[in-house]
Amino acid sequence: MQTFLSKEVYEQLISVYGSPLYVYDETILRQRCREIRQLCKDPGFHPQYSVKANANIELLKIIRSEGIHADAMSMGEVVQEEAAGYTKDEIVVCSNNMTPPEMKFAAEHARITILDSLDQLEQYLKTTGVKQAGIRVNPGIGDGHCTKVITGGNTKFGIPLADIPKAQKIAHDFNASITIAHMHVGSQYLDPSNFLQAAEVLLRVVEQWLPEVTEVDFGGGFGVPYHDEKRLDINDIGKDLDDLIMDFQRRTGRKLSFIVEPGRYLVAECGELIGTVTSIKQNSGTLYAGTDLGFNIMMRHVLYGSTHHIVTTSSSDQTAEYTVVGNICETGDILAEHIKLPTLKPGDQVIVLTTGAYGFSMASQYNGRLRPAEVLHQEDGSFRLIRQRDTFDSLIHQLPSLL
Ligand code: LLP
Helix, strand or coil, X not given: CCCCCCHHHHHHHHHHHCCCEEEEEHHHHHHHHHHHHCCCCCCCEEEEEEHHHCCCHHHHHHHHHCCCEEEECCHHHHXXXXXXXXXXXXXXXXXXXXXXXXXXXXXXXXXXXXXCCHHHHHHHHHHHCCCEEEEEEECCCCCCCCHHHECCCCCCCCEEHHHHHHHHHHHHHCCCEEEEEECCCECCECCCHHHHHHHHHHHHHHHHHCCCCCEEECCCCECCCCCCCCCCCHHHHXXXXXXXXXXXXXXXXXXXXXXXXXXXXXXXXXXXXXXXXXXXXXXXXXEEEEECCCCCCCCHXXXXXXXXXXXXXXXXXXXXXXXXXXXXXXXXCEEEEEEEEECCCCCCEEEECCXXXXXXXXXXXXXXXXXXXXXXXXXXXXXXXXXXXCCHHHHHCCCHHHC
16 A cells, blocks of 8 residues: 655654644545535435534545535534534435434534434424435444444444334324435445445335435445455446436336435545654563654554554564553554564654545544644645644643633
8 A cells, every 4th residue: 555655755854843743635535525426426415424424624625526415413513513614405404312402403504304213203393493304224234344433234323114103103293304314234245235235224214215305315334445445436436326326217207306415435545654663662572663753643453453554664674573562551542553664763654554544534633642733735736724623722721710
């Protein structure tokens, strides 16, 4: 796998912006947006970005400029989208376990809200008085890179198939309509067969039970290669979805709008995380490369066991097997285990690839660590700071005694 910059440039970026640092490549981001925009031929097709993958406002502006709408899972995400210029007609809220104030906020700021359970649907219609809502259907089929991110099937998500007629009845009791049927089977699948099977189930649900639906949202989850896995064939998925849509239209005579809401697919590959080696040591037979990349800024390995390709700026022609760790006070603070790298020394840079999705967006200030700066590698080759590194002040500025 290739880094998108040269060793000299990584070293230069660290000297200008400090370590660690997230870098995003605008050209790759726009390319992924265009692929998704072209996914289906059906005129009713429209993609929306699932902002949870990366909510940097400058990246959102680029994604919006490519004609992609936005999905929000929380009110905070709505605020982030609005800051990037998204308007009410471009935002869909798809959340779960919402409070009544959140429901009101969603009704005011998003064109539609998708509810995750029968009682949430009822509460939403009662609280807001809105006459149109969406429901998240659990198609009974899931997929994803690990059980923590598989959402279809026996999980907390969505309304089970058997309860869909009850959702329709609740809507009617409030003189309202269910106009969006939504699903999301899970995240990071590289074989689309479960996704497509679930999409077929969703269309059958709409055909049988939801006559007022005008939009079907197939969710996200399209995977990206983190190592040398085969790329998902996005054109094939598009064709298969178009076929399902055409069959549906032939059977029912209904012409609907269709949505997909990828997060990772748009942003994962445009992002890299750069860190610095701080210490090399041997403990109980393991050679540790200590870095400033604690799990507070990249937690995917700790949380899911996911692995990212790692490259270094070391020019050594010797190699060694390293366990790459961060600077957090926990034994589990590991980025990669037993990987072969050129011999490292303190001061070398490590570059963690494919970290544009669920990297910074899941970062925290655990252990009093500052979240890194983010930099955009623009199409003209220049670099632009798109988020400042946290400051010590950001660790304490919410203390009442300081307000
Ligand atoms: N729509 C809904 C309702 C979702 O819950 C998600 C992701 C998406 C769309 C976008 O999924 P994507 O296209 O990004 O796979 N932190 C985990 C992934 C969690 C995904 C949560 N929901 C990771 O780092 O692998």
